Amino acid sequence: MSATEHVQLGLPELPAEPYPAEVRERLDADAAAVVARYPQSRSALLPLLHLVQAEEGFVSRTGIRYCAEQLGLTTAEVTAVATFYTMYRRRPAGAYHVGVCTNTLCAVLGGDQIFAELQQHLGIGNNETTADGSISLEHIECNAACDYAPVVMVNWEFFDNQDPESARQLVDDLRAGAEVRPTRGARLCSFKETARILAGFPDERPGAVDESGAGGAPSLAGLRLARGETLPGTGGGTKVVAPRQQESTDEGDAEGEQA
Ligand code: FES
Numbered sequence: 001m002s003a004t005e006h007v008q009l010g011l012p013e014l015p016a017e018p019y020p021a022e023v024r025e026r027l028d029a030d031a032a033a034v035v036a037r038y039p040q041s042r043s044a045l046l047p048l049l050h051l052v053q054a055e056e057g058f059v060s061r062t063g064i065r066y067c068a069e070q071l072g073l074t075t076a077e078v079t080a081v082a083t084f085y086t087m088y089r090r091r092p093a094g095a096y097h098v099g100v101c102t103n104t105l106c107a108v109l110g111g112d113q114i115f116a117e118l119q120q121h122l123g124i125g126n127n128e129t130t131a132d133g134s135i136s137l138e139h140i141e142c143n144a145a146c147d148y149a150p151v152v153m154v155n156w157e158f159f160d161n162q163d164p165e166s167a168r169q170l171v172d173d174l175r176a177g178a179e180v181r182p183t184r185g186a187r188l189c190s191f192k193e194t195a196r197i198l199a200g201f202p203d204e205r206p207g208a209v210d211e212s213g214a215g216g217a218p219s220l221a222g223l224r225l226a227r228g229e230t231l232p233g234t235g236g237g238t239k240v241v242a243p244r245q246q247e248s249t250d251e252g253d254a255e256g257e258q259a
Pocket residue numbers: 101102103104105106107141142143144145146147149150151
């Protein structure tokens with residue numbers, strides 16, 4: 001089939017273009033470091049996809065070809081993985097990739113409204129990028145941060161307990177170049193820089209690793225209750241969940257009584 005016929009049918013032209021020599025030379029050194037971490041090279045596919053995403057801001061067909069060549073896989077195998085995991089983008093991301101959780105809990109607490117209003121405010125739809133390349137928008141599934149719902153993520157850092165107004169302010173600040181701090185975690189870097197960290201390369205920004213922090217009070221509430229502690233505002237002696245230790249003692253007593 002000729003290239004013209006491919007275009008007419010809407011099919012991609014194969015094989016994809018390789019990276020320019022200077023890009024390839026740089027990527028080769030990084031890819032070798034990634035592959036060396038694993039006993040079998042194919043295990044390096046996920047970080048390698050992040051590496052090519054760090055290069056272009058998304059996983060292009062060229063990036064897929066590169067990963068396949070590095071790991072001795074087919075482009076079909078690499079494509080299957082790249083299209084399965086939603087953190088790999090198939091279209092260029094903005095410098096700041098904004099994800100609005102519209103999964104059940106966030107949705108009912110306002111996530112759907114935030115997403116609708118951000119689309120209108122930015123003038124873009126799902127998986128699209130503003131014309132200035134600053135913001136891309138995506139509705140995303142549960143971020144395992146339901147205790148802070150509704151949650152918005154920017155380059156995978158958390159912005160908790162959002163509402164339409166705070167979310168609009170957030171994207172306006174990002175576009176204006178104002179310093180924006182996530183509710184938890186390290187300060188923001190660009191989407192490409194984030195992708196490189198996800199490929200397993202160190203976060204070189206001074207102090208950034210220490211900023212990652214630990215679980216917040218809402219996340220630890222269940223653990224505290226399971227330990228038999230009481231939480232502020234729950235009425236002092238209220239135990240929502242029996243302490244594990246007490247539970248096992250009770251079970252032991254019951255077994256003893258049966259004997
Ligand atoms: S439903 Fe949004 S973080 Fe879980």
